[in-house]
Amino acid sequence: MEDNKQDLNQLEPGADEHGLSRRRFVAAAGAGLVTSGLPLLMTAGKAAAQGSAGAPADLAAARKEGPLLLWHGDQEGDVVEYIKGFTQKTGIEVVQQRLLPGAAWPKLDAEYRTGNSNVDVYMTSDTGTMDNHRKQGRLLRYESPELAAYAPQYKSTPQGYWTTYYINIGPIMYDPRYVSEDVAPKTWMDLLDPRWKGQIGFQNAAAGTSYAMWFVLRDILPKDYWDRLAAQKPRGYSSSTQIMTDIHRGDVKIGGRVSNFQYLKSLRQKLPVKMVFPPEGAPSVTQPVGIIGTTKRPNAAKIFIDYLLSKDGQQKWNTIQGSYSARSDVNVEGLPPITSIKVLIPTPEKFEEYGSAATHAEFVKLFNRIVGL
Amino acid sequence: MSVAASGAASPLAPQHGGARRVRAGVWLPLAFLAAGLGYPLLLLVANAFNVGDPQALPPTKFGIANFVELLDHLDWIANTLLVSISATILAMAIGIVLAWILYRTTVPGQRVFEVLIAIPYPLGPLVGALAWSALGSPQEGLLNQLFTSLTGIHEPLFNIYSVPGIIFVMAIFEAPVAVLMVGAAMQHMDSALEESSTVFGAGKLRTAFRITLPLMLPAILGAALFLFTSMMGAFAIPTMLGTNARFYVATTAIYVMFQSYPPNYPLAAAIGLVLVVITALAVWASARVLKSRTHAIIFGRNYRPRRLNMRGWTPALLAFECAYVLVSLVLPLGVLLLASLQKSGGLSWMVSNWTLSNFHYVLIDFPTTRQAIGNSLLLGIGTGTIGVAVATTIAWMVHRSQSSGRRLLEQATMLPQAFPRLIFAFGFMWMVMSLPIHLYGTLSAVLLAYIIVFLPLAYRGMSGVVVQIDRSLEEAARISGAHWGRMMRTVTLPLLRAGLLANWVLLFMISVREVSASLFLSGPGTQVLGPAIFSFWDSGGLPRVSALAVVQAGIILIALVVVRRLARAKPGM
Numbered sequence: 045m046e047d048n049k050q051d052l053n054q055l056e057p058g059a060d061e062h063g064l065s066r067r068r069f070v071a072a073a074g075a076g077l078v079t080s081g082l083p084l085l086m087t088a089g090k091a092a093a094q095g096s097a098g099a100p101a102d103l104a105a106a107r108k109e110g111p112l113l114l115w116h117g118d119q120e121g122d123v124v125e126y127i128k129g130f131t132q133k134t135g136i137e138v139v140q141q142r143l144l145p146g147a148a149w150p151k152l153d154a155e156y157r158t159g160n161s162n163v164d165v166y167m168t169s170d171t172g173t174m175d176n177h178r179k180q181g182r183l184l185r186y187e188s189p190e191l192a193a194y195a196p197q198y199k200s201t202p203q204g205y206w207t208t209y210y211i212n213i214g215p216i217m218y219d220p221r222y223v224s225e226d227v228a229p230k231t232w233m234d235l236l237d238p239r240w241k242g243q244i245g246f247q248n249a250a251a252g253t254s255y256a257m258w259f260v261l262r263d264i265l266p267k268d269y270w271d272r273l274a275a276q277k278p279r280g281y282s283s284s285t286q287i288m289t290d291i292h293r294g295d296v297k298i299g300g301r302v303s304n305f306q307y308l309k310s311l312r313q314k315l316p317v318k319m320v321f322p323p324e325g326a327p328s329v330t331q332p333v334g335i336i337g338t339t340k341r342p343n344a345a346k347i348f349i350d351y352l353l354s355k356d357g358q359q360k361w362n363t364i365q366g367s368y369s370a371r372s373d374v375n376v377e378g379l380p381p382i383t384s385i386k387v388l389i390p391t392p393e394k395f396e397e398y399g400s401a402a403t404h405a406e407f408v409k410l411f412n413r414i415v416g417l
Numbered sequence: 418m419s420v421a422a423s424g425a426a427s428p429l430a431p432q433h434g435g436a437r438r439v440r441a442g443v444w445l446p447l448a449f450l451a452a453g454l455g456y457p458l459l460l461l462v463a464n465a466f467n468v469g470d471p472q473a474l475p476p477t478k479f480g481i482a483n484f485v486e487l488l489d490h491l492d493w494i495a496n497t498l499l500v501s502i503s504a505t506i507l508a509m510a511i512g513i514v515l516a517w518i519l520y521r522t523t524v525p526g527q528r529v530f531e532v533l534i535a536i537p538y539p540l541g542p543l544v545g546a547l548a549w550s551a552l553g554s555p556q557e558g559l560l561n562q563l564f565t566s567l568t569g570i571h572e573p574l575f576n577i578y579s580v581p582g583i584i585f586v587m588a589i590f591e592a593p594v595a596v597l598m599v600g601a602a603m604q605h606m607d608s609a610l611e612e613s614s615t616v617f618g619a620g621k622l623r624t625a626f627r628i629t630l631p632l633m634l635p636a637i638l639g640a641a642l643f644l645f646t647s648m649m650g651a652f653a654i655p656t657m658l659g660t661n662a663r664f665y666v667a668t669t670a671i672y673v674m675f676q677s678y679p680p681n682y683p684l685a686a687a688i689g690l691v692l693v694v695i696t697a698l699a700v701w702a703s704a705r706v707l708k709s710r711t712h713a714i715i716f717g718r719n720y721r722p723r724r725l726n727m728r729g730w731t732p733a734l735l736a737f738e739c740a741y742v743l744v745s746l747v748l749p750l751g752v753l754l755l756a757s758l759q760k761s762g763g764l765s766w767m768v769s770n771w772t773l774s775n776f777h778y779v780l781i782d783f784p785t786t787r788q789a790i791g792n793s794l795l796l797g798i799g800t801g802t803i804g805v806a807v808a809t810t811i812a813w814m815v816h817r818s819q820s821s822g823r824r825l826l827e828q829a830t831m832l833p834q835a836f837p838r839l840i841f842a843f844g845f846m847w848m849v850m851s852l853p854i855h856l857y858g859t860l861s862a863v864l865l866a867y868i869i870v871f872l873p874l875a876y877r878g879m880s881g882v883v884v885q886i887d888r889s890l891e892e893a894a895r896i897s898g899a900h901w902g903r904m905m906r907t908v909t910l911p912l913l914r915a916g917l918l919a920n921w922v923l924l925f926m927i928s929v930r931e932v933s934a935s936l937f938l939s940g941p942g943t944q945v946l947g948p949a950i951f952s953f954w955d956s957g958g959l960p961r962v963s964a965l966a967v968v969q970a971g972i973i974l975i976a977l978v979v980v981r982r983l984a985r986a987k988p989g990m
Contacts, residue, residue: 113941119956124783140785141941142952146678154850160857162941173678250676279663282676285956286660292763294556295578295661313761401679408677416663417673 101346103134109341111137112348116167117144117252117331119285122365123167129360130351136344145170145252149177152336156182164339165348167209167331169252172390172399174332178205184335186346190353198330198370201392206334208370209352210362213328213387214257216320217299217306219291228298231322232265235300236272243297245287248280249411257301257327258407259398260388264324273414280415291317301327308366308378319380325388330370440820446811447822450829453869454836457844461693464686464847471683483687490670490684494691497666500584500655501648507588509641512595515741519596520603523726524734532981534738537745538593539923539973541930543950544966545590546657548749551756551764551959553577559752559764578661587654589745591647595640601881602636608722635707642703643834643874646696650837652933653947657954667692668839668933675843675937689840697835750970756963775964779953786965788942789949792860793929794972796945800867801925805917807868808875812883827876834873841870842934849938863938863945867928875924882916915984922980926973 116123120142127138143151145168155161168174177183178200187204198208216235218228229235235244247254258270279296281287284303290296292315299306310317333352335345351357358369362376369376390398397403460475469478487494515534518524537545552560555573564574576582610632614624652668659669671685727734755764758771765771779786808830814820815827833841845866849857856862886909894904932947939945946969953962 120785120952121783121957121961124785139941142956144676144678146676146680149678150680150682155857160850160855162858170678248673248677250673250678252678255678277663279661280673281660282656283956285958289959290661293554295554315761404678408679408681412673412677417665417670 101343101350103343103347106341106343106347107135109344111139112165112341112344113163114138114140114165114167114348115143115148115163116140117142117148117169118167118365119283125364126361130348130357134347134351136347138348144250145173146250149173152182156338161336161338162340163336164341164345165333165335167333169212169329169331170255170399171206171208171330171332172395172397173252173404174206174334174399175200175395176399178334182337184337184339184342184345186335186349188346188350188353190350193355193371193373194353195370197389197392200332200334206332207349207353208330209333209358210331210365211328211368211370211382211387211389212253212331213304213321213326213368213382213385214253214301215304215307215326216322217288217291217302218297218318218320219294220316220318222291222294223297225318228318228320229322230320232261232269232324234322235298236269236276240276240298242277242279244276244278244300245281245290245296245298246278246300246411246415247284247287248282248415248417249408250282253284253301253303253327253329254411255404255407256329256390258411259390259394259403260325260327264388270410270414278415280411280417288317304368304379305366308376311378312366321380321385323386325386328387328389330389439822440814440818442810442814442818443820443822443826446807446814447826447829449807450832450869450872453845453865454829454832454841456848457841458693458836460847460851461686461689461840461844464683465690467683467686471679471681476683483683486684487687487691490688493665493667493670493688494695496664497649497668497692498695500580500587500651500666501645503584504587504591504648505641505645507584508592508644509595509637511588511592511741512640513599513637514737515592516596516600516603518734518738520600521722521724522731522734523724524731524738526735526738530738530742533742533746534596535593536974536977537590537749538597539926539930539977540590540746540749540970541927541932542587542590542651542653543657543930543932543947543954544749544753544970545586545745546654547950547954547962547966548752549577549582549586550657551752551963552748553582557763560748578658580662580664583655583658583664586658587648587651589741590654591644592741592745594643594647598640598643599633599636602633603722606632606722612723638703638706642699645699646834646837649692649696650839650933652839652936653951668837671839671843672936685843689837689843692837692840693835696837700831700835750967753963753966753970756959757967759960759963761960775960776968778961779965779968785944786949786953789944789946790968790972792863792939792944793946793969796860796864796867797925797928797972797976799864800871800928801921803864804868804871804875804924805879805921808872808879808920809883809913809917811872811876812879816880816883830876831873833870836870837933838870838931839933839936842866842937845869845934846937858940858943860943863935863943866934866938867931870934871924871927874927875920878920878923879916882913882920885916886912918980918984922976925976929972929976930969 114123114127120140123140123142127140131137148166148168152161152163152166155163166174174183183205185202185204188207191199191203191207194207196203198211200206216229227239229237229240249255262270278300281290284299284306287296287299287302288306288310291299292310304319307317307319333349335342335349339345352361353371355371355373358371358374359376362369362374366376366379368379368382463476465483466479466481467473467476468480468482469476515530519527519531519534550558552558553575555561555576555578558573558577561573561575565571577586606629611624611628614628619627650668651666652672655664655666656669656672659665665673667688671688674681674685752764755766757775758773759765759775760770760772780790781787811826811830815823815830845862849862856865890912891904891908894908895901899907929946931945932951935945935947936951939948946965950962950965950969953965
């Protein structure tokens with residue numbers, strides 16, 4: 045306990061060593077713990093792994109590595125269903141956890157600092173941050189044979205760090221039972237119609253898709269668009285499922301930007317739904333998947349990537365989930381052809397800005413204000 | 418067990434010689450609390466003053482910029498206070514009336530209502546918010562649809578996605594605590610005081626205000642404080658019902674800040690700290706109010722207070738009880754059950770449209786929920802067992818030992834009550850990450866957090882039990898020649914048994930339904946029910962989330978029934 049006493053004295057110069065008062069007791073114990081814990085926090089920051097062009101995956105080794113830990117920002121039910129098929133096919137078990145970018149990156153950061161990292165593969169909605177992590181050397185480079193089927197805008201440069209596992213297009217959506225087609229908004233500017241005041245739902249600032257929407261539209265729409273949008277008092281939902289629930293209940297009229305997979309999900313539940321792809325363009329996200337550098341199950345992770353990016357894997361995932369594949373040889377029934385849509389995605393030359401924490405912070409502040417937080 | 422050790426060391430009569438030293442039963446729990454509560458608080462404070470890199474842990478640059486930024490968001494604090502205070506007042510009003518009907522009137526059905534009224538609390542806020550959004554959403558809410566079909570009016574009767582809606586749901590699901598706490602005082606009140614007031618000519622109203630109310634005041638204040646501090650940290654109800662109304666309280670704002678990238682930890686910590694200060698002030702203020710009064714009359718012996726025959730009012734009072742059970746238990750469970758049987762998002766009454774596949778999905782097909790159910794059961798048992806053991810030790814030391822530091826121990830034990838659970842979990846998570854031992858991402862970390870956050874409730878419960886054990890029975894056993902072990906086995910433990918069981922099941926139930934603390938602490942391999950339900954609500958659709966909520970309610974109800982059976986069974990002597 046000698047150390048504690050010393051530390052206590054450093055923290056509280058006048059501390060008396062006799063007797064037991066609550067304040068002193070708590071302070072002493074706290075100081076002791078701080079000094080035992082903090083050095084670890086400060087020194088463990090160098091745990092990041094070196095990215096290297098990986099060797100091909102070994103299935104026998106992969107099966108012995110134990111369950112793969114997958115983080116993702118998708119709907120848990122979809123991921124679980126996909127994983128089930130993957131495990132049946134490969135014999136590799138996968139444990140999944142849903143973590144939005146704001147929860148995932150700091151968690152990874154803290155885990156790196158404390159040397160506790162356990163995640164193997166991350167699938168996210170935020171390509172900018174993913175690319176930042178590539179720059180920081182936190183992703184493992186693995187050049188899957190499937191990469192040849194992906195156009196350059198759908199993978200990292202150099203390739204192999206992250207690749208697009210689906211394209212998430214964000215149209216405006218509504219339920220024709222509550223909104224007739226002739227009054228429904230056709231353009232982004234139509235969302236400013238007083239008719240929709242208090243009746244528009246967006247995902248909140250935590251969603252990578254909301255960030256991308258702002259990022260690609262801010263140069264296209266007038267500068268005062270966002271202030272005028274804020275005056276419409278839109279609601280900030282935590283997920284696109286929440287928006288759709290309210291749209292189908294008639295509690296909110298317009299989904300301001302809803303991930304396109306919700307369209308097929310509603311149709312599968314026999315609920316009427318309409319998509320609007322505004323002429324200015326549909327803000328979209330190329331959702332990237334990559335292997336985390338500190339992976340403890342590299343073979344399993346590589347096999348996971350191989351299959352997810354393969355034609356068969358893409359067909360399965362996008363059919364379950366209801367989105368567009370970045371592969372031109374994969375088509376999901378029920379969706380309008382992607383070539384008929386003006387897709388707006390952050391371009392690679394803007395990745396630096398797209399991935400920066402400062403741009404993110406600017407957006408979070410603005411968007412929180414828009415949804416009334 | 419340390420209960421035994423302390424009991425053995427301190428004879429029944431107050432001990433004098435050498436009693437001033439601090440016993441292990443006192444300093445061990447004190448050290449546990451200092452570490453488990455003090456360190457997270459320290460990290461919270463450090464972060465609230467962090468003006469450097471928002472993700473730096475520990476911070477390197479300090480200042481008050483976060484508190485200045487907080488000035489832009491005073492609405493979060495104001496909203497938190499608005500719902501906490503309003504819901505506390507409403508819950509207290511409901512709770513006091515219900516307790517009075519149950520324990521001070523001859524309105525029939527006391528035994529049945531006593532049980533029914535208690536259940537909404539362990540069912541918890543997730544069930545409440547989910548169920549009431551299905552009942553009271555403006556367009557498709559069942560009650561609004563019923564209203565439209567009965568009256569032909571197309572305007573909804575009410576909108577649960579509103580501030581009054583949030584207050585109402587929070588109040589009805591917390592009111593049972595007020596019934597329990599105020600009811601206990603009413604049962605133990607000496608009605609001779611009321612009688613003598615009447616004898617001296619005071620009217621019923623004057624007696625109620627001059628005698629009954631002051632006697633009840635400590636219990637009322639205690640319950641109000643408990644409700645207020647819980648509601649300051651309420652998360653599930655404001656999130657699930659407030660988003661649609663663009664209404665945010667501190668916890669929901671913190672949660673969004675955590676989910677967004679880059680997360681604004683320092684601002685979140687600053688809000689958290691303000692909340693802790695407010696609840697701590699409330700605790701301090703109520704302690705001061707109580708200090709100036711003597712409330713010895715309530716403790717000690719059991720009185721059987723006279724019950725009033727309310728004559729013509731009896732049906733109205735009975736109707737009030739039924740109405741409460743309807744809105745807090747029957748309708749919520751009913752609508753969730755209905756929703757859990759649906760094939761898609763709407764609510765259909767056609768039995769041919771019903772399916773059990775949602776239950777199959779959450780119980781068997783979906784690994785996260787399967788694991789969450791198992792983990793929550795384990796945690797419930799762990800929290801119940803360890804929590805009761807620790808609380809009993811502390812209650813024993815505080816009320817039965819002469820050890821110095823026992824008052825400090827009592828205060829420290831009640832401290833976690835001043836931490837909104839979500840805020841505590843946030844500091845606790847940092848602590849666990851920074852510890853050199855491997856605790857992060859384990860079920861033990863969640864267990865430890867549960868024990869700390871529920872300790873005040875467990876201690877309060879066990880104190881009530883320990884205080885009421887008449888020492889003379891134990892003394893009689895010792896005088897009749899029973900050694901200590903025999904006395905414990907044949908006298909003390911049987912006397913404690915019902916109280917131990919009741920507190921165990923309370924801890925079990927509130928652990929199983931916990932959500933705010935678990936949100937930050939559960940992860941892969943440590944999934945628990947609360948966050949699993951929350952995540953299903955987020956992106957799983959109404960039928961599946963309802964099925965999972967029904968499973969949670971089922972676990973809670975089964976535990977309640979089993980323990981009541983056990984408690985009623987004859988103790989083996």
